[in-house]
Amino acid sequence: MSRQSLTKAHAKISELTWEPTFATPATRFGTDYTFEKAPKKDPLKQIMRSYFPMEEEKDNRVYGAMDGAIRGNMFRQVQQRWMEWQKLFLSIIPFPEISAARAMPMAIDAVPNPEIHNGLAVQMIDEVRHSTIQMNLKKLYMNNYIDPAGFDMSSKAFANNYAGTIGRQFGEGFITGDAITAANIYLTVVAETAFTNTLFVAMPDEAAANGDYLLPTVFHSVQSDESRHISNGYSILLMALADERNRPLLERDMRYAWWNNHCVVDAAIGTFIEYGTKDRRKDRESYAEMWQRWIYDDYYRSYLLPLEKYGLTIPHDLVEESWNRITNKFYVHEVARFFATGWPVNYWRIDAMTDTDFEWFEEKYPGWYSRFGKWWENYNRLAYPGRNKPIAFEDVGYTYPHRCWTCMVPCLIHEDMVTDKVDDQWRTYCSETCHWTDAVAFRSEYEGKATPNMGRLTGFREWETLHHEKDLADIISDLGYVRDDGKTLIPQPHLDLDDPKKMWTLDDVRGIQFASPNITLNAMSDKEREAHLAEYAANGTHAVA
Amino acid sequence: MADITNQKERSFPKIEFTDSEAGALTFPSSKSRSYNYFEPAKKRATMYEDVTVDVQPDPDRYLTQGWIYGFGDGPGGYPEEWTTAKSSNWHAFRDPNEEWEQSIYRNNTAVVRQVELCLKNAKRARVYESWNRPWLKFIERNVGAWMHVENGLALHVFASIQRSGPVNQINTAVAVNSAHKMRFAQDLALFNLDLSEADVPFEGSAHREVWHEAPEWQPTREVVEQLTAVGDWCELLFATNIVFEQLVGSLFRSELVMQVAARNSDYITPTIVGTGEHDYDRDLGYTRALFQMLTQDEEHGEANKELFGTWLAKWVPRCEKATHTLQPIWSQAADKPVTFADSKQSANAKFVSVLEDLGLDIPKELDQ
Numbered sequence: 001m002s003r004q005s006l007t008k009a010h011a012k013i014s015e016l017t018w019e020p021t022f023a024t025p026a027t028r029f030g031t032d033y034t035f036e037k038a039p040k041k042d043p044l045k046q047i048m049r050s051y052f053p054m055e056e057e058k059d060n061r062v063y064g065a066m067d068g069a070i071r072g073n074m075f076r077q078v079q080q081r082w083m084e085w086q087k088l089f090l091s092i093i094p095f096p097e098i099s100a101a102r103a104m105p106m107a108i109d110a111v112p113n114p115e116i117h118n119g120l121a122v123q124m125i126d127e128v129r130h131s132t133i134q135m136n137l138k139k140l141y142m143n144n145y146i147d148p149a150g151f152d153m154s155s156k157a158f159a160n161n162y163a164g165t166i167g168r169q170f171g172e173g174f175i176t177g178d179a180i181t182a183a184n185i186y187l188t189v190v191a192e193t194a195f196t197n198t199l200f201v202a203m204p205d206e207a208a209a210n211g212d213y214l215l216p217t218v219f220h221s222v223q224s225d226e227s228r229h230i231s232n233g234y235s236i237l238l239m240a241l242a243d244e245r246n247r248p249l250l251e252r253d254m255r256y257a258w259w260n261n262h263c264v265v266d267a268a269i270g271t272f273i274e275y276g277t278k279d280r281r282k283d284r285e286s287y288a289e290m291w292q293r294w295i296y297d298d299y300y301r302s303y304l305l306p307l308e309k310y311g312l313t314i315p316h317d318l319v320e321e322s323w324n325r326i327t328n329k330f331y332v333h334e335v336a337r338f339f340a341t342g343w344p345v346n347y348w349r350i351d352a353m354t355d356t357d358f359e360w361f362e363e364k365y366p367g368w369y370s371r372f373g374k375w376w377e378n379y380n381r382l383a384y385p386g387r388n389k390p391i392a393f394e395d396v397g398y399t400y401p402h403r404c405w406t407c408m409v410p411c412l413i414h415e416d417m418v419t420d421k422v423d424d425q426w427r428t429y430c431s432e433t434c435h436w437t438d439a440v441a442f443r444s445e446y447e448g449k450a451t452p453n454m455g456r457l458t459g460f461r462e463w464e465t466l467h468h469e470k471d472l473a474d475i476i477s478d479l480g481y482v483r484d485d486g487k488t489l490i491p492q493p494h495l496d497l498d499d500p501k502k503m504w505t506l507d508d509v510r511g512i513q514f515a516s517p518n519i520t521l522n523a524m525s526d527k528e529r530e531a532h533l534a535e536y537a538a539n540g541t542h543a544v545a
Numbered sequence: 546m547a548d549i550t551n552q553k554e555r556s557f558p559k560i561e562f563t564d565s566e567a568g569a570l571t572f573p574s575s576k577s578r579s580y581n582y583f584e585p586a587k588k589r590a591t592m593y594e595d596v597t598v599d600v601q602p603d604p605d606r607y608l609t610q611g612w613i614y615g616f617g618d619g620p621g622g623y624p625e626e627w628t629t630a631k632s633s634n635w636h637a638f639r640d641p642n643e644e645w646e647q648s649i650y651r652n653n654t655a656v657v658r659q660v661e662l663c664l665k666n667a668k669r670a671r672v673y674e675s676w677n678r679p680w681l682k683f684i685e686r687n688v689g690a691w692m693h694v695e696n697g698l699a700l701h702v703f704a705s706i707q708r709s710g711p712v713n714q715i716n717t718a719v720a721v722n723s724a725h726k727m728r729f730a731q732d733l734a735l736f737n738l739d740l741s742e743a744d745v746p747f748e749g750s751a752h753r754e755v756w757h758e759a760p761e762w763q764p765t766r767e768v769v770e771q772l773t774a775v776g777d778w779c780e781l782l783f784a785t786n787i788v789f790e791q792l793v794g795s796l797f798r799s800e801l802v803m804q805v806a807a808r809n810s811d812y813i814t815p816t817i818v819g820t821g822e823h824d825y826d827r828d829l830g831y832t833r834a835l836f837q838m839l840t841q842d843e844e845h846g847e848a849n850k851e852l853f854g855t856w857l858a859k860w861v862p863r864c865e866k867a868t869h870t871l872q873p874i875w876s877q878a879a880d881k882p883v884t885f886a887d888s889k890q891s892a893n894a895k896f897v898s899v900l901e902d903l904g905l906d907i908p909k910e911l912d913q
Contacts, residue, residue, distance in 0.1 A: 012738045013731050015753060016696035023770040025701060028709070029616075048728035049735065052657050056650040063647070075566035083565065094600050098713060101720055105705040117700050118727070124704055125649065125724045128717055132646040135596035142578055146565045149574035155599035156582035159607035168602075168613060175708065176614035176621035209558035279558040408613075444617060452617045459611035466609055483573035490574070497572045 010045040017114035029106040030453040031179040033246050035113075038239035043119040044231035051122055055129065058221050062133065065217040066140060074213065075144050080351070080495045082210035083141065085276040087150035087348035089268070090138040091158035092167035093199075094131040097222075099171035100192075100229075101127035103183035110179035111236050119232045126225045137218045147497060149483050149490045150347040157347040160479050162463035163268075163339065166408045170264050173257075177442075177455020180240065181253045188233025190257040193303060195265040196226050197294035202287075203269055209279040241310045248447050251313040256441050258315050259433040262322040263407035266291070270332030271339060275353070280360040288326050288364070296323065318433060325413065330365065333372055334412035338401065340379055341392045344472060344509055346491040347481050352380040383494040385508035386501075390472075391493065393512050399539055402517045403462045406434035415537050419521075419529075426522050426529070464516035473510035482506065582607070586639045593643035598636070601713035606636070623711045628779035629852060631845035635711045638838055640718040640831045649721055653728055656820045660732050663816045664739055672813060673743040679879040680809040681747050684740065687874050688814065689752025690762045691797060692733035694769055695821065699726030701773040702785050709778035718831040719782065725824035732817055761874055764867040765793060771863060779839075783853060784860040786832040787903075790825055791896040792864040793871075798822050800888035801875065808880040833902055840904045853905055861908045868892075 104124040108117050142151035150157065158164035174187040200223035204216035240246045270287040277284075285293070296319070304314050325331040340350050353361075353376040361368040378396040382388045392400060401410035402417060405427040411417040418435040419428050429435040442457050444450065460466055467475045476482065481490045487505040496502045524532060567578070579590060583598045590598075601623060602608040612622035625635070632638075642648070667673065673681075703723035707716040741749030755762055768789060775781040798818050806814045839849045868889065875885040897907055 008738065009735055012734045012749075015750065016693055016730055016734055017700075018693060018697075018753075018756065020770040020773065022767040023774040025770075025773040026776040028705065028776060047735075048653070048724070048731050049657050049661065052650055052653040052728070056654040059647060059650055073566060076564055077560055077562055078565050079561070079563060080565050095602070098600050098717075102708045102716060105708045108700060108704060121700055121704050121723060121727055124707070124720055128649065128720050129646045131600060132596040132717075135600060136592070136646070139580070139595050142580075144567050146567060146569050147572075147575065148567070148578050152574070152577045152579065152581050154580065154582075155602070156607045159599075159602040160609045165610050165613065172612060172614045172621060176612070176616060178617075211560065211563065278561070281556055281558065283556050284558075454617055455621070456615040456617065457613065458615040458621060459613040461610070461613060463610060484577050485573040488573040497570050497575075500572070503572070 006045055006047070006050075009047050009049075013047060013118065014115060017117070025109070027109065029109055029179045031110040031181075032449075032451045032453045033110065033178070033180040033240055033249055034243050035111060035239055037243045038113075039242055040113045040115055040239070043116050043235040044228050046119060046122050046228060048122070051125075055126075058224065059129075059133075062217055062221050066137075066214060069214050070140075070144060074211065075146070077211035078145065079210040079212075079278045080146065080349075081278055082207065082212060082276045083145050084147075084150075084348045084350065084495070085272045086138075086141060086212075086215070087154070088163055088167075088346070089203075089272055090134060090141070090151075091154040091161075091347075092164060092170070092268070094134045094138075095158065095168065096171035096174065096191075097127050097131035097134060099127075099174045100187055101125075101131070103174040103187055106175070106179035107183040107232075107236065110183070111239065113235075113239065116232060116235050119228065119235075123225075123229050123232055126229070130222045130225070133218055133222065137214060140214065147349070150349075153347065153480055153490075156480060161347060162342070162345065162408075165463060166264055167268060169260060169407065173260065178249075178253075178451070178453040180236070181249070181256075181454065184233055184236045184240070185250070185253040186257040186260070188229055189237050190254070190261050191265075192226055193230045193233060194258075194295055194299040195261045195269075196223060197298060198265065198269045198273075198287075198290060200226070202285075202290040202294055203273055206273045206277050206279070209284070210277055237307070237312075238310065241307075241312060244311070247311060247313065248449070249451070251315075252441050252446055254313070255315045255318060255433065256437050258318050258322075259431070260407055260437065262318070262325075263404070263409050263430065263434065266322070266326060266332060267335040267409050270326070271336040274332055274361075275336040275339075275350075280356050282360070282363055286364040287332055291323070291326055321431075321433075327365075329413050329416075330368070330371060331413065333361075333365065333368065335409065337372060337375060337398075338410055338412060340376075340493070341398060341400070343491050343493045344390045344392070344476060344489065344504070345479065345481070347479075348490075349492040349495055351495050352376065352383060352493070379493060384502045385504045389512060390504075390509060393472075399536065400517065402428035402521070402536070403464065404428065404430035404434050405461055406430075406437045406457065408461060408463075414539065417533075417537065419533055426518075428518065428521070462516060462518040464514070465519060467514050468516035468519050470514055471510060472512040472514055473506045475514055476509065477506060583636070586637075591643060593645050593648075594639070596645050597640075597713050597717055599713070601716065603636070603711070623709065625711050627709045627711075628777045630777075630779040630839055630849055631842070632839055633842055633844040635715070638712060638714045638835055640714055641834050642718070642721075642827050642830055644718055644721040644831075649724065653724065656728065656823070660817055660820060663813055664736065667813045668739065668743075671743075672810075673740060673745045673747075675810050676745065677809060677879045678746060679877060680806075680811060681740070681745055683809075683874070683877050684811075684814060685737075685747055685749075685751050686755045686759065687797075687877070688733060688802065688818075689737055690756045690759070690765075692730050692737070692752065693756045694765065694794070695726050695730035695733065697769045697773065698785060699723050699730055702781060705773075706778045706782055715835065718828075718835075722786075722824075722828045722831075725821075725828060729821040729824060732820070736813070736817055761870055761872075764863075764870040768793065768860075768863045768867050780856050782832060783836065783856050786828060787836065787899060788857065788860040788896075789864050790829070791899060792861070792892060793867050794825065795822070795895065796868055796888055796892040797871070798825075800883070800892050804883045804888070805878050805881065808882045809878050829899070833899060836903050850905060853903070857900075857905065857908045858910075861910045865910055 101124045104120045142148045200219040204219045207215035273287045382391045411430040489504045615621040707720040710716040740747040802818045872885045
């Protein structure tokens with residue numbers, strides 16, 4: 001269809017909307033934003049007549065590649081180190097995708113611009129596509145990869161696992177609370193416009209380097225829909241900016257959304273890329289280098305900064321602090337070490353790091369070995385059952401961390417942890433911004449203005465609370481992370497499948513007590529707590545200036 | 546000729562044969578190659594089930610930490626309390642159409658190709674020039690008004706519902722329903738554009754005035770707007786797909802347009818409107834399956850039937866008013882092969898059949 005025809009078609013389709021006069025549409029999902037003074041912004045034009053054939057063609061290419069991968073025995077050359085992390089990633093990502101579909105009516109209801117409603121409804125269908133195409137990719141992995149355990153219980157494990165819950169913010173955050181905060185700022189302006197670059201572009205590159213060309217096939221196809229979504233988000237953002245009353249809310253939401261995306265996405269994708277790869281070429285980009293290219297340059301400098309002239313208060317300090325955490329504070333490496341520490345309650349296996357890996361890490365992140373090298377050597381030493389407990393329960397100089405009440409990634413940069421009594425409970429936060437998110441932003445009032453539509457942090461936010469003082473074997477059994485012989489664990493701290501004696505079983509972890517740091521903290525006297533927190537801050541990693 | 550003496554050394558990852566394919570080793574769970582967290586409806590899970598079931602988690606199943614975000618005035622996620630209808634197991638629902646990514650694009654692309662070919666042939670054969678003026682006027686006014694209905698239901702009824710259902714299977718089926726409606730509304734609008742550009746007396750923008758002001762269409766607009774005001778997602782789905790679509794939608798599309806167009810030299814409109822009827826047939830399929838599940842629920846079936854009875858009592862009169870007010874348009878075509886009474890009788894019979902499938906009483910308001 002020519003551009004002129006498309007413009008005419010779009011104009012005709014826009015005649016289909018009308019202002020209701022007989023009844024007021026139900027307000028299912030409210031917003032504290034106002035669009036009374038907002039000029040109507042026209043998003044990218046898309047009509048269904050061209051949309052469906054375009055997507056069908058994209059699908060045909062994806063499914064052709066899948067057939068080719070099977071015929072070409074792709075799984076003879078995939079790296080298990082890589083595929084194991086896909087058990088976590090692909091258990092999480094279909095939920096954010098389907099949540100994005102569910103978020104669209106919230107934006108449709110909140111934004112009085114019929115021009116944009118079509119674009120949002122098309123995005124809804126895109127997101128159904130993304131969720132189901134990713135579920136199908138996972139099914140293909142389950143059917144063709146050597147170790148299906150973990151893929152086979154994927155959606156259950158996602159729902160009952162600590163890492164699944166961290167990832168779930170990247171989904172629940174799209175569909176809950178203030179409609180604009182959730183469906184526009186958090187989902188579209190930050191998650192889709194910034195962080196899908198590392199999710200759907202940087203990570204597939206790494207998959208290909210590890211023998212898996214299906215992940216790039218699927219995720220590049222997914223990413224090709226994102227430009228329309230970014231256009232939807234941008235249009236709504238400009239409309240919101242047009243009314244000065246929205247400015248404080250925009251500032252609040254940009255801070256929350258940026259920081260939460262950084263905490264969650266950089267934790268996960270950074271780990272998958274840095275610790276899931278076997279490709280240790282020195283000229284291969286590190287996650288930090290990818291982040292600089294895709295997030296800092298492409299998003300922050302090219303997309304966000306120009307919005308400053310329209311009145312958007314940009315969280316420069318948080319962008320810089322994210323970079324500081326990724327480079328100087330070793331955020332991704334701390335997260336990877338935490339995942340590996342918690343291996344018995346995962347539903348995937350984690351490979352040990354080797355001398356080749358050490359050398360690469362030291363090259364890319366100077367100082368890495370002195371912080372993490374010995375620990376990974378211990379991980380390797382304690383990889384098999386019989387003579388020792390899992391590494392989390394051996395003395396290797398590592399303190400099991402407190403969990404951040406807001407982002408639910410543990411407080412791994414110890415000296416940055418904030419502790420406060422909020423809602424009559426002592427809570428720990430990984431950073432000042434996560435403390436602010438809970439104590440200030442997600443409340444019914446913000447800077448003196450009522451914000452009744454803002455969301456609330458709910459649920460059992462510390463995963464360990466559910467398993468306090470239980471036996472580790474019972475926890476794993478209850479979670480269902482046991483293989484079909486009824487005793488061998490799905491998770492293993494190595495990739496050796498050829499020797500049953502190297503595989504941990506429930507018997508190997510029985511008799512180990514699990515404790516919740518938050519319950520323990522709340523049981524302390526003031527004096528005990530102060531001493532504990534001082535010690536916690538002192539024994540963590542310290543930023544290199 | 547290019548200089549090949551100073552090329553930078555290329556860097557690429559090494560291929561390594563890892564023998565990581567299924568069956569390479571035997572160990573616990575090495576043959577566990579199906580999703581094991583849900584019960585398939587039949588012996589083996591379908592592709593649709595594999596990519597749909599449990600993608601939306603539930604605190605009543607595996608979501609042990611619960612929903613981690615809430616609304617300012619209530620819980621987040623997908624609370625069952627967002628409808629007054631009750632099920633002892635919402636997760637048992639399966640969409641008989643088994644809609645997922647590939648089916649959505651295959652089916653809708655097939656429709657797009659059919660409609661495009663039809664419209665291209667119409668232009669080439671200059672068929673619009675042979676249409677009589679009353680029929681052109683009929684299309685201009687009535688099919689023009691109807692496209693608003695389809696678009697309104699797409700964006701403000703079905704798109705809205707798919708945020709609220711307690712399980713993914715329901716929400717995805719409704720999202721596809723929304724896409725059907727949006728595509729169909731746009732097809733009608735682009736058909737309107739073709740007619741506007743043809744060398745025939747056709748006012749392409751007349752539909753707006755008709756939709757906003759023509760007396761025969763106002764009760765229909767009123768019902769559509771009333772639908773968008775419903776907060777209970779299950780009532781909204783019932784009122785739209787069981788009541789409105791049967792009594793008003795099918796009456797207009799199947800029992801009027803599809804019956805009278807050919808007699809007025811028009812083989813184009815039925816082709817396009819027929820795709821809308823085909824969509825509705827599929828969408829009624831999932832709707833019927835859902836409400837059958839609810840009326841046959843051992844624990845809540847009787848209470849649901851009573852509830853749906855109150856919904857019928859509320860929505861049937863509104864839709865009846867809309868249909869009866871539309872009666873004059875049956876007289877607007879030059880050739881009138883069906884009467885309003887014939888059409889209404891046929892639509893009512895189908896509606897009664899759907900209600901009987903659901904085990905619901907036939908409302909007394911309905912013309913017998």
